[in-house]
Amino acid sequence: SAVISQKPSRDICQRGTSLTIQCQVDSQVTMMFWYRQQPGQSLTLIATANQGSEATYESGFVIDKFPISRPNLTFSTLTVSNMSPEDSSIYLCSVELGYNEQFFGPGTRLTVL
Amino acid sequence: SQELEQSPQSLIVQEGKNLTINCTSSKTLYGLYWYKQKYGEGLIFLMMLQKGGEEKSHEKITAKLDEKKQQSSLHITASQPSHAGIYLCGADMSGANSKLTFGKGITLSVRP
Numbered sequence: 001s002a003v004i005s006q007k008p009s010r011d012i013c014q015r016g017t018s019l020t021i022q023c024q025v026d027s028q029v030t031m032m033f034w035y036r037q038q039p040g041q042s043l044t045l046i047a048t049a050n051q052g053s054e055a056t057y058e059s060g061f062v063i064d065k066f067p068i069s070r071p072n073l074t075f076s077t078l079t080v081s082n083m084s085p086e087d088s089s090i091y092l093c094s095v096e097l098g099y100n101e102q103f104f105g106p107g108t109r110l111t112v113l
Numbered sequence: 114s115q116e117l118e119q120s121p122q123s124l125i126v127q128e129g130k131n132l133t134i135n136c137t138s139s140k141t142l143y144g145l146y147w148y149k150q151k152y153g154e155g156l157i158f159l160m161m162l163q164k165g166g167e168e169k170s171h172e173k174i175t176a177k178l179d180e181k182k183q184q185s186s187l188h189i190t191a192s193q194p195s196h197a198g199i200y201l202c203g204a205d206m207s208g209a210n211s212k213l214t215f216g217k218g219i220t221l222s223v224r225p
Contacts, residue, residue: 033212092155100205
């Protein structure tokens with residue numbers, strides 16, 4: 001497995017502002033993923049972030065709203081831009097290790113007022 | 114419609130009892146993942162199944178994937194309060210990449 005950390009663990013933000021979430025892994029990984037879990041819902045994939053290329057976004061998610069950086073093989077950031085209360089969710093990063101095994105970070109709980 | 118159906122939606126069992134929860138897809142799955150989530154926290158990886166008929170166990174938890182690779186069950190033997198949480202199944206439904214589609218989860222409560 002891997003040790004995956006996320007910062008911040010939680011935050012309360014005002015609408016219209018932006019928040020950048022960091023994901024750090026203790027080993028080099030090719031594929032990193034960002035998911036959103038809205039209250040009472042399951043996880044939804046936002047985008048796939050591979051080092052050295054543009055992030056690939058899923059239907060319903062756009063780069064202007066959720067810009068992603070992947071500067072190296074151990075780190076990624078997800079920014080939630082121009083936030084509204086509907087963005088209140090848990091945001092999780094995950095990494096693929098070995099043969100198709102995916103491990104998740106502890107999540108960032110975001111509340112937008 | 115939900116691509117991955119989990120059943121039951123929630124479950125309350127007495128400590129020491131066995132239980133089984135299910136994850137069903139209408140499509141063949143290329144990989145099936147089981148995770149446990151404590152409320153408001155991250156996901157803990159439990160097991161991953163890929164082959165039809167595959168079965169894996171870890172401590173008191175056993176997961177199986179049927180031969181058609183469309184249904185998986187998770188069985189807990191002699192449940193304990195530490196087993197309480199939300200159990201999520203996630204699946205690779207395309208085989209072309211590692212994107213996972215998740216079910217809605219099953220909330221398990223274990224009464225002491």
